[in-house]
Amino acid sequence: MKKNIETELVGVKEIARRAEVAIATVDRVLNNRKGVSAKTKEKILGIIKELDYKPNIMARRLASNKTLKFAVLIPKVSEETDYWKAPLEGVKNAASEIKDYGIIVDIYFFDQNNKLTFSTEAVKILEKDYQGVILAPMFEEESISFIQKCYIKNIPYVFINSDIDEQNSLCYIGPNLYQSGYLAGHLISYLISEKQKILLVNISKEIDPHHHLLRKEEGFRAYFNVNHKENDLIKIDIKETDYLSVKQKIAEVLTQTSIDIIFVTNSRVSSVARYLEETGQSHIKLIGYDFLEENINYLKKNVIDFLICQKPQEQGYKGIMALYNFLVNSSAVDKQNYMPIDIITKENYKFYKN
Amino acid sequence: MKKNIETELVGVKEIARRAEVAIATVDRVLNNRKGVSAKTKEKILGIIKELDYKPNIMARRLASNKTLKFAVLIPKVSEETDYWKAPLEGVKNAASEIKDYGIIVDIYFFDQNNKLTFSTEAVKILEKDYQGVILAPMFEEESISFIQKCYIKNIPYVFINSDIDEQNSLCYIGPNLYQSGYLAGHLISYLISEKQKILLVNISKEIDPHHHLLRKEEGFRAYFNVNHKENDLIKIDIKETDYLSVKQKIAEVLTQTSIDIIFVTNSRVSSVARYLEETGQSHIKLIGYDFLEENINYLKKNVIDFLICQKPQEQGYKGIMALYNFLVNSSAVDKQNYMPIDIITKENYKFYKN
DNA sequence: CTGAAAGCGCTTACAG
DNA sequence: CTGAAAGCGCTTACAG
The missing domain is CATH 3.40.50.2300 (Response regulator)
Incomplete structure (x- = not known):
């Protein structure tokens, strides 16, 4: 039961003393509750400002106990x-x-x-x-x-x-999904030359017109428009997310067209990486998202070139x-x-x- | 003065009640202070464990008031x-x-x-x-x-x-200064070809043999050793940190030797950037440290190629x-x-x- | 070695 | 609209 020797320390008690009111009244003002006359309130507010009083958070939480x-x-x-x-x-x-x-x-x-x-x-x-x-x-x-x-x-x-x-x-x-896609565009522009072809892949079961992956796609496309890049861009949505479906879809595109770089708009890039590795096509550049063990493994093996991560x-x-x-x-x-x-x-x- | 209805909530009070001792004794055990008989201590410890009691940090801080x-x-x-x-x-x-x-x-x-x-x-x-x-x-x-x-x-x-x-x-x-230098080595190996020449620059008034910049240098050198890169590496310490001194020292090297890339081991890379820009030599690649406004400006202008930052x-x-x-x-x-x-x-x- | 009680700085009913 | 007092869950002298 040590007493507070530094009496200059400011608390509700001191404010109440100076304002000549009860502590409860100070508390009412402090917490902006009603039931205080304008005059009293003003007086207390003045003292609070004058003393530059800051309530003790711990005491507050302990007492309110909610x-x-x-x-x-x-x-x-x-x-x-x-x-x-x-x-x-x-x-x-x-x-x-x-x-x-x-x-x-x-x-x-x-x-x-x-x-x-x-x-x-x-x-x-x-x-x-x-x-x-x-x-x-x-x-x-x-x-x-x-x-x-x-x-x-x-x-x-x-x-x-x-x-x-x-x-x-x-x-x-x-x-910022749009910017994130835009950056992917910029990165990719470093990795390919003028006429090379890009494949953009959304892998998600639910892709309605508002799906957030589509915002990355918008940003990505914007980069190429703004910078007048003329690269061919093919885009596919893969709505069956198991490996076999992904494999099949990607294979379909790759047999029809010669693709130089693939951009997968989410963390499922590892499915594509797996396919590229299995079919010995890891020369195709690959960019995707997220710091996942599987993705990192493909990064280490140079199958994935960049991963974009957003904490x-x-x-x-x-x-x-x-x-x-x-x-x-x-x-x-x-x-x-x-x-x-x-x-x-x-x-x-x-x-x-x- | 709402009472704690959830009586099953555990606090020192409850522990004291169960142990049939005073709260102060519980406190002594809790804070590992002496003055408690082994027997009592054991009993209280048992109850604490049994109840999986965790002290309330706020109450502790408020009360201890130190x-x-x-x-x-x-x-x-x-x-x-x-x-x-x-x-x-x-x-x-x-x-x-x-x-x-x-x-x-x-x-x-x-x-x-x-x-x-x-x-x-x-x-x-x-x-x-x-x-x-x-x-x-x-x-x-x-x-x-x-x-x-x-x-x-x-x-x-x-x-x-x-x-x-x-x-x-x-x-x-x-x-990790060593690793940071090592990474710089790796980055640089992407930017130059086999026979190109590297200039490493330490800019600091105080460079004793233990100076931390030297650890970055060690890591940097290690990268080239480990990976058997044969690039020429010239190194200078600049102990006068004002712009003119830096300019003079760098100019001296650049007139004597053809340098392809410069690695500055700290944030003062902007001095070198300024020099390169002023003398129209921004084709020389430049890597340095830290997210400073000046550095970022040179990054934007492509005078600095990479900045390494460490939060x-x-x-x-x-x-x-x-x-x-x-x-x-x-x-x-x-x-x-x-x-x-x-x-x-x-x-x-x-x-x-x- | 142990306990009863005041205190930390607030909030919360309750009484007026 | 206002106040006196108990309480939040701890710690701290002090007395024994």
Whole structure:
């Protein structure tokens, strides 16, 4: 029971003393609650400003003793790619960091090959009582339907990994997909000469007209338009994501046309790499996405030339933290938080932090 | 005065009740203080384990009400380069993040062109009462003298930006300098052909035999040895760091020998870039270090081809956090924390986070 | 070796 | 609209 000797230290007590009111009244002003006369409020506000008082966060949290619950809705790690391991990791790290501050994080998984599972999980979330939601809004229609319900219930939501504009989300944390595609275009322009042919490949079961992969494609195409590059560009969508289907589709194109470079718009580049390696065509240049073990292996073997990575773990981490800062610290949150566009090669992958 | 309804929630009170002792005794066991009989201690430990009790960090900090002071000793931003702005920024960010937890961070600056200033500041730090120190041990002899005194006083110290082995530091946070030079070697091998000539340049007033720049040089040379590259390598140390001196020294070499690529081992690459630009020799390839405005400008203009960056801001941030985690959370700290080796080009600098 | 009680700086019912 | 007091989950002297 050491007493606070530094009496000049400012707290609610000191403010109350100076304002000649009770501590509770100071607290009301501090937390912007009503039930304080304008006059008293003004007086207290003045003293707060004068003393440059900053509340003690720990004391506040300890006393308020309340618990916030966040729900996370992201794809489960699929058979074709374990990309989503990383955001999940980030979410877990953030969760354990703020656990002591009374935040509980529940994670819900959907199957990115099945829109229905998204909606099913969304319903589960709505049934419970969450104060905040983080989601990967992979399916536009289903996502909008979900977040509109959140909006009505006044629950803030954060988009990660891909964005939907104009949907009143608290913020977006993830790549600038268009720019990411644009950069891929630029990289590729280094690797090929004027007349060489490019094959662009989207591999995803669900590719509706709003699918986020298409934004990378737009950026990619834009690069060639803006810079007046005349390379032939062939594009295919592969909606069956198992290896055999990918193999078959790619083989089809490659037998018909001579392709010099392939750009795969997501982490499933390893399927294409596998095909190229198996058929001894690894002279065809290959660019794709994401720091996954399989991809790195093909990078090491020179089958994949570049991988573009966008800090998936950080996306999960920052998603939770954005909600936390907004809800608990009521601090301002950046509406857009774009990840860096990292270029991974055989040379620097060892030091990369995903 | 809401009461805790979830009585199953575990706290010291509950542990004390079960162990039939006072809360103070539980606290003694929890904090490993003496004055508890072996028998009681064992009993309490058993209950703690059984209940999987985790102390509430906020309550602990609030109650203990103590303040820790950290000292940071880093170079001041110099005229030749503002590299050190970034670590400073990181230190400040970390400091403001943990200010509420009773951590005070004082920053001391030395002149990296003057060893004496290092020692002077070190003395100032030792005179005060710090619980932890973060330093850039740029001058080996002076640094060792300083940290030995810290060691005696039982003050933990963290090295950032460059390391000194076997000095009982709490940890090192910064680049793997050798690997960083090695990577530069690899990059350069892409840019030149067999017989072309390389100029390696160290620009620093103080280059004693232990200077950290020399480790980059070692790594760089190692790349060429290991890979049996036979390129000629000329090396110069420039100890006068103003532009005119750099210009003169470089000019001297370039008039005598035909050089194809220049590798500058630190952020002062912009001086060389300026010279190359002014003399219309920007066809000579140039590689250097650090994401500084001046460097980026030369990158944009194709005078600099690559910049290697190693998250200087993060170094400062993590330095503080390492001390904090060790001292406050008594959590384990990684002995070595190597930064990624980022390759910055004209194409991706816009999205880089320093 | 052990315990009762005050205190850290806030918030929360409750009474007026 | 305002205040007195208990409480959040710990730690800290102090008394025994």
